[in-house]
Amino acid sequence: MTFVKGKSGNPNGRPNGAKSEKTKQWEELANSIVNEQSEQFNQFLLSLWNGNKQDKAMASDLYLKTLEYFKPRQARTEVKQEGVQQMEIIIKRKDGSQ
Helix, strand or coil: CCCCCCCCCCCCCCCCCCCCHHHHHHHHHHHHHHHHCHHHHHHHHHHHHCCCHHHHHHHHHHHHHHHCCCCCCCCCCCCCCCCCCCCCCCCCCCCCCC
């Protein structure tokens, strides 16, 4: 049986609410990190925080990077500019608010 271009081999598609395997794997990974490994991570951050100035900077960086993965998810955006110019930065959330 050959497929006709533009016509789905599964006309009904995936049922509403069904998750792909990739989504299920990401949810399992998130569950592991949040529920099973969070205490170890917190202890590691605490040990860094109680260290020297460089360790504290690393702890802060790791903590802030970790926050990026929690809802509502906001992407990190790096803006580089040369010279002196006025710039306005507007952050829009998925819900439309600023």
